[in-house]
Amino acid sequence: MLIVCILLEDGLTSRLSPASTVVILCYYFSSLWLIWKSSVQAGSVAGTVTGTLIGLVLLPAFASYFSRIERARAFAQVYCAVTAVLSASSAITMLLAIGGFTIKLLTFPIGTWSASLLFPFTTTVSQVSFFGFYFDRFTGIGREPGWMGMHSALAWTLWPHAFRGSLVSRVGRFACIAGVLTSGSTAGFGVFVVAVAMSLLISRRRSEGALRGYSRIVFGGAALGIAAWLAVFAPQYGLQAKQSVNSDSLEGRALATDAGLRALTEFSLGEQSFILTPNVNLIAGASVTGWPFFVLSVLGLLLPLAFVSHKGAALPPLVVIFLTMLLAQPIGGSHGVYILVMLVCAVADGDATRGVLWRGSHPTWAESSLANHRL
Template identity: 40%
Template sequence: MVLSSSERALQFGRLFVGVTLALCASAVISAALWAAGNTLIVFEFFTGQWFAHILFPATPSIGSVWVNGTLTPRFSGLGREPGWMGMYIAFAAVAWRWVGRPRWWGYLLLSAGLLCTLSTAGFGIFIVVIAYEIFFRARSVESLGRRSARALAGAATVAGAVWIALYAPVVGLLAKSDVNVLSLEERSSVLNRGIVALTDFSLGESTGVANDGIGLIAASAPNGWPYFLLVSLAFLVPLIAAGNHHRPVAMVMVLYLTILLAQPPQDSTAVYALLIAAFAWSRPRFDIPIRDERIVGESSRETARWA
């Protein structure tokens, strides 16, 4: 109901980007204070699984990892854990141009907030999607030479991004094997089970493994290949059906890659709500009241049907 109106959808988009920017600014302040040795916990509460903290000025935090010998809190923001906030930040970064006027300082703030999540998956997906937006997204008017130059620069950037995702301190995969080896091993184990299930066209069976639904590929082991196919189609069919100039590819990429590799597709309502929002923001905006009986005249009816 909210997103069925272009005006309400736009308001929601601006609110989402604004709240994300504000939380990232708070996270940067909290990180600076923490690095300076000022532990400013406003309050804490138990979520039923772990303790969450609100750091000064207003930074939600769940969990912590060792960074250069210092136990550092992870920025969770709007998410139920830091990896979700990494997805929200990446989504806000590519959604901003659809709902407002992006600013360079805003992108810096989002990047800094992403680093505060210390999320490997969020970091990698962010780099890949931003590289797509800058170098591979088709422009309406562009020469072949310029397009080719951008593609070459994009390929080099993606190669560098892969290297960073592997070797970057703290958030790189190799660094994560040092600071959080249990998380990495758990995710690798369930991912391998999912790949086997897909290659064997399994209809699903109990795995007896905790967190076997982390990522759509992993969730294929307990749920079967039809589950993988149907969830994937929920993301891809609207993208294929959209007009060439109204395809929110980057926004869908953020959501689908996160669900595919890093977060559970089940009980993740916000992902599907943002998927609907992505198409609401990218559709042509017509202010014609199609169901308004006051529309009169043949030309008006024709225009309304076209809209």
């Protein structure tokens, strides 16, 4: 219904931003590659074609919707607010669990898994050990905890560009941190601390003096170093802690990633893999999908940054998405990832013209670009 409303309102007259156009083209050519590869290797073409057709409807529709920056900002506000509310719920659920109260409201299937809804409205599919206690891992709007770690980190980086700096909005942003922690995702935690450090490094104010700018760079660089240390050695969330708790999972991911790296260095076009889960991340998936799909996917995630007016606003959120796909989650069939990339770019473009936007106007991407040129 949303797609129909968008097309009826904008038709084919909306001028898509260059960033959205790049995302759509990269998705299109990467999907064509998978279709051709499946047909040559006598694989299942029907599923790939169906997924491609869905993407070729969804992505242009959302790109058209985001072409008006005010609508993109409103969408980002809803996305961040929903993520914050669900993250706050997960924090409440964890606090109740610490007190010995776990209230299960219902159980429902997610694919081949069984998920539970806990009070107040926390969804979970598994548990994690945390300093001797077992807690339910937060899944939220993701299909598994690792995805929710990405969504929480992404909402945290998007927050200052979607909302004004009110007390309520700051509380909501803080709640997103709870979502990262309660997801129990090692990758989500690592990506989050990198995003925080990067935000400190590039968050420059117009009135910033030379000394303050130098201090920001020094502290930002130190924060990146601390982020790298935390990603490896942080209690419960670092790679070292993960290895002691769930070594089988890490070993499987390491084998799959190693196979993907070999495929990339050998410029393999992809072949049948004997690894149980070859598509655990974008690198690992290269052993099956080939280097062309890897390159096109990376371009679809990062190249749009070159066409964004306010690159400082877009970089941390795009890094969250890119690192999650590169190291932790499969990108195949994940249309929502590309939609989030287009959303980030649209909000960053709007951030460059915030003085115009907050006065209540509704410029398109083209109009905001013209305003930037005049400035």
